[in-house]
Every structure is written in C-alpha cells, then in structure tokens.
Amino acid sequence: MPLLSRPTTVVLLSCASVLGSVSDAWAVDGPASSGEGPIPNISGISPKYLAAYNHITEGVSWAGHVDSELSTNLLGGIKQGSEGNVVGQFGLKYDMEKAGLWKGGKFTLSLIGIYSSGVQQNYSGDIQTASNIWAPDAVRFYDAAFRQRWTDWLNTRVGYMDMNYYFDVTANALQLINSSFGMTPTMTVNVPGTATYPYSGLGLLVGTHSEHLSSKVALFQGDPQHQTSTIDRGYMALWEGGLHWGKEEEDDLEDSSDNYGQYILKAGAWHHQPSNPDRYGLSPTTSGVYAVVEGNWSLPGERRLGAFVQMGGAPQDINPVPWYLGLGLRLGHPFAGRPDDSLSIGMARAWLRPGPVAESLGVKTTAIGNAETAYELTYVAKLTEHLSLQPDLQYIQHPNGYFPDATVGMLRLHVEFF
Numbered sequence: 001m002p003l004l005s006r007p008t009t010v011v012l013l014s015c016a017s018v019l020g021s022v023s024d025a026w027a028v029d030g031p032a033s034s035g036e037g038p039i040p041n042i043s044g045i046s047p048k049y050l051a052a053y054n055h056i057t058e059g060v061s062w063a064g065h066v067d068s069e070l071s072t073n074l075l076g077g078i079k080q081g082s083e084g085n086v087v088g089q090f091g092l093k094y095d096m097e098k099a100g101l102w103k104g105g106k107f108t109l110s111l112i113g114i115y116s117s118g119v120q121q122n123y124s125g126d127i128q129t130a131s132n133i134w135a136p137d138a139v140r141f142y143d144a145a146f147r148q149r150w151t152d153w154l155n156t157r158v159g160y161m162d163m164n165y166y167f168d169v170t171a172n173a174l175q176l177i178n179s180s181f182g183m184t185p186t187m188t189v190n191v192p193g194t195a196t197y198p199y200s201g202l203g204l205l206v207g208t209h210s211e212h213l214s215s216k217v218a219l220f221q222g223d224p225q226h227q228t229s230t231i232d233r234g235y236m237a238l239w240e241g242g243l244h245w246g247k248e249e250e251d252d253l254e255d256s257s258d259n260y261g262q263y264i265l266k267a268g269a270w271h272h273q274p275s276n277p278d279r280y281g282l283s284p285t286t287s288g289v290y291a292v293v294e295g296n297w298s299l300p301g302e303r304r305l306g307a308f309v310q311m312g313g314a315p316q317d318i319n320p321v322p323w324y325l326g327l328g329l330r331l332g333h334p335f336a337g338r339p340d341d342s343l344s345i346g347m348a349r350a351w352l353r354p355g356p357v358a359e360s361l362g363v364k365t366t367a368i369g370n371a372e373t374a375y376e377l378t379y380v381a382k383l384t385e386h387l388s389l390q391p392d393l394q395y396i397q398h399p400n401g402y403f404p405d406a407t408v409g410m411l412r413l414h415v416e417f418f
Helices: 005-017 019-026 354-361
Strands: 054-057 060-075 081-095 105-116 138-149 154-161 201-209 213-221 234-245 263-274 286-299 303-313 323-332 342-351 371-384 387-397 406-417
Touching: none
Parallel strands: none
Antiparallel strands: 054 060, 060 081, 060 406, 081 105, 105 138, 138 154, 154 201, 201 213, 213 234, 234 263, 263 286, 286 303, 303 323, 323 342, 342 371, 371 387, 387 406
C-alpha cells in the first residue's frame, strides 16, 4: 500500500462525516432558513461543475475554479440595474484503485462558496432565472460521495450529490447561462427542494450502461436545504433511461451524465413526496417527466455542431410551470483562429399556470400571461489555458407572465486553478 493511502483515506472520510453539521453552520441565512428557495469537459459552463482534476499523489487529485459575473437588466422587467455574482469551488478526488486499495472505488469531496450582491430576479422579474450563478450567499460542502464500479456495466453512488450531475443533463446546453438550460424548470421551479445547485442533497444512485443503452434510478432527500434532515422531511425519486448511437473512440461510458454517442435520446420521470410540506415550507406532492434529444456533427474546418431539444412536464394544478420546451445549437471552433471558443444560441419557454404564479406575485390571475420565453446568445472565448471570458445576451419575453419584456446582458469570467 502506498505510504499516503491510509492517512488520506482517514482525512477524506473524516471530512465527509462532518459534512452536514459544517454545511448547516456555514450557510448564510436565506431561503434555506424558512424552507423556501428558488460537460465537465467544457470551459465556461455552469459553475457547479469542476474542471478536470489534476494529480497530486497516488490516488489523489484536485480541481478548483471561480466564476464571477456582472448581470445588468438593460430594459424592461421590474427595474433597470446591475448585480454581481461570484461562485468558487474546490474539490478533491480519491481513486481507491490508483491508491492500491480496491478496484472501482472513488470518493469525491468539494467545497463551494457563493456571493451575490443582489437578487437577480428583482431586476428582470423572470421565473426561470437568467443567471445560473445567482443564489443566496453561502459557504458549504457541496459534494461528498462515494462511487463503486462493480462491473463494466454496473455502478452505485451514495452521499451528498447534485442530482443534475447525473439526471436531466443536456451537454450541448451547458454553456448557456439561463438556468432552465440546466435542469428543467418543471422540476426546479415546482419543487424548491430539488437537490441541485445551490443545494446538493443526500442520495443513493444505481446506474447501468452499455454501448447503446443506459439506465439509472435514484432516491434523494426531499429537503436538501437542510442537509442533516436526511429523508425524514420527504424524498425525491428519479429514473432516467437513454439510447445512444454512434459511439466515438473518445467517448467515456463512465461519464456520469451518460452523454456519449453522436445521437442521444434520454427520458426520465420523477416524484417528490414531502412528509409535512406545511410545517417545513416545502412544495406539495408532485410528479413529472422530461426528455432530452441531442445530436453532434463534424463540419469542415474542424468545427463541431451540436443541437438539442429539452422537454418537461408536470401538469398538476398546483405547479406554477406545467410544461417546458428548450432548444438550441452550439458551434465549437467558430472561427479559424479560435479553436477552443464556442458560440451557443438557445430558447427556453416555460408555460405558466396563472393561479399559483399570481398568488406568488400578489396580483390578479387575469394579469398573468400563459408563458415566459427566454432567447439567449452567448460566446465563450478561451483566453488562456485557465481563463475564459463569456459575454451573454438574453431577451426575456413576458417575465413571470406579468412584467414587461426584459433585455439582460451579462459578462462572466471563468478561472480554473491547478
């Protein structure tokens, strides 16, 4: 056994054991206090994803990044103005096989810090949230999970995780900044207790995959804003299955999001069951479905084109967002002299149920439109190996179905460490 394997194991497992208490102690008061709340290989993506891990010693590697942005509501919405957001994350990975312990085991641990100078929705007024960085201020452990690969086709994960690492992932949409291009708003808006950014949750996942098929099922705690609550406040259950065609040599079947192949079709279902929603301020019992379709093509000049369609449904009367449709394109290597840059466009449309939306805004039901639609154009410019700059422009039609059309501009700086 390598000299550092045993003490490293002790340190990592000790950190995991204090995850809940430390996270609750460090989290700044915000929506969590009342129970309410709002491809890792690509630079300039959602801040919850760490960059590629770099080796430290036998079995141990680390990664870190900081995303900072200025978001300005230029026109429309609630009011004109700007606010800034900063998210930093540092993580460690311990590969049991490389450390000489046992085959197929891997432990990950990460810490995340979030700062926002204001509430982004108080400017643009949108229900989908124009920035996927914005969140209440906090410093907490974000990931503390163990994965065991049992065979070439079967693996399990247990611990504190972001479910959007594994479910409802659209690789060609990851560079778009509007939150709806991450996990569909039929989940995140209707269930504030979803175990995704900024609140990871305790969960158990079982996944299988082959060259053409993938499937996984998971159970997460129902109130991840209070990480020590385990599942006594309810649970979220999910299933996702996928079909994959045109596997390429560089594709990794161990990819947690199952985004391998030239063409991908994924469908999923979820059910949220709170134990006492009135007491804990959680959403009522609800369920939904979603689907993701993606295609990837090589173009002349070493360019790569990716396309996607996202769909979500949660038609129960209690849900503010019963239906969702997202679609877009991503072009890699858009210019001859910029091989590492990319250009993305997208549309995210959330249909609204006037009753719940009007109640949240304190207005009459007749004042609410039937949908909010966001159109986004973004460009990721890789300046150096560790530095990317991302200008972004969004036009939001009928924010929350109530406010005037908004135009939001953002400039994001993505810095990778190690």
